[in-house]
Amino acid sequence: ICTDTHTPYSGMLPGYIAGHYSYDQVHIDLRRLAGFAGARYFRDEVVGLDRAQRKVLCRHRPPVAYDRVSINIGSMPAVEGVEGAAEHAIPVKPIRRFNERWLALLERVRRHAGRTTIAVVGAGAGGVELTLAMQYRLRGELRSLGRDPDELRFHLFSAARDILPTHNASVRRSFERVLAARGVVIHRAAEVCAVISGQLS
Secondary structure (H helix, E strand, C coil), X not given: CECCCEEECHHHHHHHHHCCCCHHHHEEEHHHHHHHHCCCCCECCEEEEECCCCEEEECCCCCEECCCCCCXXXXXXXXXXXXXXXXXXXXXXXXXXXXXXXXXXXXHHHHCCCCEEEEEECCCHHHXXXXXXXXXXXXXHHHHCCXXXXXXXXXEEXXXXXXXXXXXXXXXXXXXXXXXXXXXXXXXXXXXXXXXXXXXX
16 A cells, blocks of 8 residues: 555655656555565555554555554654745655655756855765756756856755764765865754745755
């Protein structure tokens, strides 16, 4: 049971953002996968569980009975905990919505003459990968248009003192060198508490 028939493989998202993979290459056709596995696929949203009756409650279809249930929803950024984030930020998940807004940003950068500043909040592996992937793709887009790729400015915000806080010191140092060489400004111990149009605080 899933809201999207074509679901992205999140591990390939940075490669897609960088332009290395197409949309189809990073998406799984759940209908075909379910058929191959001998399972039924329902395109719907799960809104609850009736544990007493052992039923999955769906928004648009009758409940689905189960003997065992596996819940695999992935993580979602807690944008409601940051003032203004829901209105002015682009959360990575759900990825379908992120893709729509990423394509809009790509088009905006192509059309916007002059400097564009992009801030990425979160300096774990996902944030670092996405920063580098976006920078790679967008600089390439500007070059292909005959424009100066240095029109782009990237800032990476880490609530912790270090980037990649769950990685070892050698990995952190390696990526700090890469980010410095690529001109990404790192903000350390800089937890973002509010987002307004064009500004983080």
